[in-house]
Amino acid sequence: MQFAFQMSVDSSFPECARHDKSEDLTNQVLLNIAAKSPANWPAALQYDKPPAFDTVERIMLPAALLRKSASLGKARLLLLVDEQGSVSVAGMEGADEPTLAASLKAAVATWKLRPAQRDGKPTTTLLTMPMILRVAEFPSDLAHPFVQVAQGGAALLHTRHDTLPGVETLDAPLQAFYQPAIEIPEVNDPSLSGKTVEASAIVDKTGRVHWPEIITPVQEDIDAAVLHRLGQWRFHPPLRAGKPVVARLKVDVTIP
Structure with a gap:
């Protein structure tokens, strides 16, 4: 689908997670997407029922980069969610290193969402996803996809x-x-x-x-x-x- 606007990471797009004051997303709720799209959006992207995450595989950050620094900074992705719930990266801020960007795109390509709906029918829309890219330990298999999960690793x-x-x-x-x-x-x-x-x-x-x-x-x-x-x-x-x-x-x- 072609859109007549630049696919940049814009703060007007709903985010996949909410912020706290420190913007550390490791303990934030993933399924927190705006219930309705902004009224000033192009009609082709508007929805009245938001998309919802179904299958999310953890992101594997490049080990070679993490050996140099346990934190790779922050990134912000613009995600295109189509009518089938398939996800792709339409824009990216941060993650300028090529292997890091490729890792994020590879992970997102495997994700599956329940698509947004407009008037009861599936529709294509956009979401932004803020990330903190670092090694993190988690106590269970409930792995947060925003960071490299290295439980015991x-x-x-x-x-x-x-x-x-x-x-x-x-x-x-x-x-x-x-x-x-x-x-x-x-x-x-x-x-x-x-x-x-x-x-x-x-x-x-x-x-x-x-x-x-x-x-x-x-x-x-x-x-x-x-x-x-x-x-x-x-x-x-x-x-x-x-x-x-x-x-x-x-x-x-x-x-x-």
């Missing part, structure tokens, strides 16, 4: 993957209980077809995946898509000699 951030035993040394192959498929974004360069993206990640003693990294980069958006989905995987605890251990997982993804 912050201590592993500076661990070199090649110093860990590979999963092939375990008592038995890893057993996944959550492993969404890695989806490669549309490739416009025919020369990339057939190339392999090699990635690695740390699997902790509980089976959580932490700090995925690209070994052989191909293209920023493709690399980011691989890292994002790899970071969502969960396994049963990896065992060696009958005891839970931290292990290195390597994954190869071939571009179709």
Whole structure:
């Protein structure tokens, strides 16, 4: 859909979370979207029932950047939510580093919302999402998507993957209980077809995946898509000699 205005991150768009005085969003409510769109919006974007979050996968911030600084600052995204509830980034402020921007876009592309409605029918609209980009520990699986969630994993951030035993040394192959498929974004360069993206990640003693990294980069958006989905995987605890251990997982993804 084409709109006759510039898609910039504008404060007039409803936000996905409310602010407190410090603007620290880690404890804020996600499902806090304006009930109605502003009256001065273009008709094509107006709604009388707001969109609602359905599926939100946690954002995987680049480990290489977080090793330099535990906080990557703030960003503000303009999200386009279409009539099917698919989400894409239409504008961005902050997150100027290319791999960081690619990581945010890769995460948002996997999100699913219940679309906004106008007169009882699904409609396309825009939302802004403010973010604080830093490592954060959380006490449960109720992970806040605005920040890199590193429950039990912050201590592993500076661990070199090649110093860990590979999963092939375990008592038995890893057993996944959550492993969404890695989806490669549309490739416009025919020369990339057939190339392999090699990635690695740390699997902790509980089976959580932490700090995925690209070994052989191909293209920023493709690399980011691989890292994002790899970071969502969960396994049963990896065992060696009958005891839970931290292990290195390597994954190869071939571009179709």
